[in-house]
Amino acid sequence: MVDVSLRIVHETRYDYGVPMGYGLQRLRVRAPSGAAQIVEAWDVTITGGSQAARFTDQHGNESELYVLTPGASEFVVRIEGSVKPLIEDGVVGEHDGSAPLGLYLRPTPLTMPGQAVRALSESIGTELADIHALSARILEAMPFDTSVPANALAAEDVLQRGAGVCQDHSHVMIACARHLGLPARYVTGYLKLNDREEQGAGHAWAEVHIPGLGWTGFDVSNGYAPDTRYARLATGCDSREAAPVEGLIFGEPQTTLSVALRVEEAAAQQ
């Protein structure tokens, strides 16, 4: 195994343009240690808000609720950390945690199967090779296209649109897998792309629970099985439940969102 860690520096800045009154941000930005990775260091710095609640949610995510500092005109989440990935073939393994595996069979509004999802899952089996074939079939039906609107749409809708980004691909994979009777979940995190260190955005992929293997990752957009280039932040039944930052702002500020993300490989500290 390559003894490499991923060093991540990720800053998300909401610039509201005006001093804010009341608003909330919910964060899932505490990378977990587990079968997929060991978190070696992880610091989160928040500017522009105070913590109102912290709890572990049903998927095991460390969730935090922040109330915006009254009068502040920006909210900044800065993550700086180092993660040692442990898997090379996408296989995370057996289910663990307080949520029953059956929960991941439950459709959510974003993963509700429709005609297109059902048609795409047609004659797909439930073996590893079948799900890889499904992954390829999804990418073929909806090529990667960053020009689509960024808001989360339902799997059925993005599949009918025929184009999408990692969020859309993951939702379709989850909808199809559940339709096939396999538990599936959404994972947010980071990918170290081979040719660069500055990344435009965080990443997302799907995990499907395959009999005999357990949770297995599928990065449909890239056609990869998540390996040592991947670091995970949060999981959920869909993007809404796994979003690293999820806010509710009152009023109508002219919000500018800027993201600075650097993912680099670093030799393990031994």
Place this chain on the structure above:
Amino acid sequence: MAHFDEMTGFGDITRQPYQSYETWLKEVDTDHLAKKANRAESLFRRTGITFAVYGSDEVDERLIPFDVVPRIMSAKEWAYLEKGVTQRVEALNAFLHDVYHGQEIFKAGIVPEELVLNNEAYCPPMIGVEPPAGVYTHIVGTDIVCTGEGDYFVLEDNARTPSGVSYMLENRETMMQMFPELFAQMKVREVAHYPEELRRSLASVPPPVFDGNGRPTVAVLTPGIHNSAYFEHSFLADQMGAELVDASDLRVKNGRVVMRTTTGEEPIDVLYRRIDDDFLDPLTFNPDSLLGVPGIMDVYRAGGITIANAPGTGIADDKAIYSYMPEIVRFYTGNDAILPNVPTHRCREKDALAYTLDNLADLVVKEVHGSGGYGMLVGTAASGKERDDFAAKLLAKPENYIAQPTLSLSTCPILTKAGLAPRHVDLRPFSLVSDKVKIVPGGLTRVALTEGSLVVNSSQGGGTKDTWVLEA
């Protein structure tokens, strides 16, 4: 079909609990009762008990009809019901804890896992959450029917936000004003302490953040004045000495949920919410809801507030789950259920569906998620066309329905223009759960005012009666 009558049994006897009442009744004439009934109505108008009925464009506020003839129960009958309801409420809480934690009941093969996990009423954000003192259903309304001497059945559990308790209290107050001589003669157990018990019960389950100094702050959360039970929300808040708030009064601040009051912001320890889960928190539940308190679920999960009833209790009163209640009671209490269920056919099962379709004319068919008597078919009262239309709905989505035999519900006399006449009744006792289950004697008796009708829901033209539990 002969119905069991609470006053006269199956024939011309006078049942023991009604003997003093009947003696009194012989001395007064029905004109006297009619005059009292008119006075009662004007009293209700003055106190403002109204009930908004949904479904029509103009929501029309009207009085829930009140009948002056009490429903009377012996101490023995009540002792049995109290024991049975307590057992059932304890089992419901154990079931709720289990489905959000270890899920032993699935592993034991007693309730199918997918029936719970795929149920809309199952609330994933409650998985792993430990509600203060382990209480999920702080208030339960158990709908009970009687078909003969001592033959009680539980028709429905209401474990979300059961309503009607204000009628129980107002009915009693009115009866005491109308008929003081009866209360002097007969030893009727009191109900007026319900708000105090409710307050005590809620205050006994403060959140971990509560520092133990003084009394926990309790507030009642209402969806607002347009809600059908708004009167009850404001009535209970007033009676408990608690603040009545709507979501716009609340926000998350410094790790607490605070309410704006005339004297500033005050953190709430226990929130008696009378809004549905879906509208509780747009950040966790329905993002389109304007009613809720964003972030309240996060504060709850972090131990900063008690929400009563806890979110996700709806899974316990789902009608598909109801059919498993005898097994659920046995699984968690180790004993057979004291109060039986109505035999229930789960239309999701093939044989049950076939049986239901073959016997529609004799069955009552209900939606598993429905309430308030909406979306149900009373086969005996429906026309052939109504039954055919319903059969089509049933076939299209069988898992959405359960079917039950048409029960011969007991009757109780009501005062009509033509004198006393029997009408069908049910009973909803209200249980308060803290470290123990407490039930104010009696509950709300609902009565179907139309001759022969079995639908007692106030949204469907039902009325109410005062319920008397005798001391001996």
